[in-house]
Amino acid sequence: MQKTLLFFLSLSFFFLLNLYLISPIQAQTLNNLTGKEIFSINCAGCHPNGSNIIRRGKNLRLKTLQKNGYNSVEAIANIITNGKNNMSSFKDRLTEKEINQVAKYVIEQAENNWQ
């Protein structure tokens, strides 16, 4: 009888320990997607390698971004948040932090010519 009790006690102890130790780590990895990962999950479908499969002229190359006024993190974060024409809004899918991260990634990649 005591053995069973001990068994369940240690079982629940390990279960709680697990929750305590493992869940913060999992939460952290979920929240720590890089700009690159956010881009490949949410943007690369329409913008592979910084192109634009729907409106070819509206790509993410540095010259185009400059011409269309999207050469800043703020302007890119704005189009991601609110969408435009055939580009959907991401405000329900990405956090503000993720939007800023992916906007920074787009600028970095544009400056590197999407190499």
Ligand code: HEC
């Ligand atoms: C469903 C396809 C689609 C997805 C997904 C998409 N976009 Fe777009 N994106 C477009 C289209 C279409 C335009 C052109 C909008 C317009 O001006 O009419 C555009 C325009 C842009 C522009 C402005 C480009 C320019 O030179 O005018 C930026 C920057 C941009 N997208 C970034 C992103 C980022 C970052 C993501 C991911 C968070 C993303 N897009 C996801 C279709 C998409």
